[in-house]
Amino acid sequence: MSPARVNCPTCQRELAWDTAPFRPFCSERCRLMDLGAWLSEQHAIPGDEVPGQEGPALPEQSLKDST
Numbered sequence: 001m002s003p004a005r006v007n008c009p010t011c012q013r014e015l016a017w018d019t020a021p022f023r024p025f026c027s028e029r030c031r032l033m034d035l036g037a038w039l040s041e042q043h044a045i046p047g048d049e050v051p052g053q054e055g056p057a058l059p060e061q062s063l064k065d066s067t
């Protein structure tokens, strides 16, 4: 029987899940702070998402040039 305990993502304080009115945060303040951080983080990403299709440019052909 372990009571559900979580750590506030903002201040890392441990709180009881059942009684936390602003879960998973310990307080409304932390919730707003996290929301602000999240939004600013979204803002900080200018579109740097690489889909992963970026392969090597295959420069090996130029190596075969010397015969």
Ligand SMILES: [Zn+2]
Pocket (backbone or CB within 6 Å): 008, 009, 010, 011, 012, 013, 025, 026, 027, 030
């Ligand atoms: Zn907190």
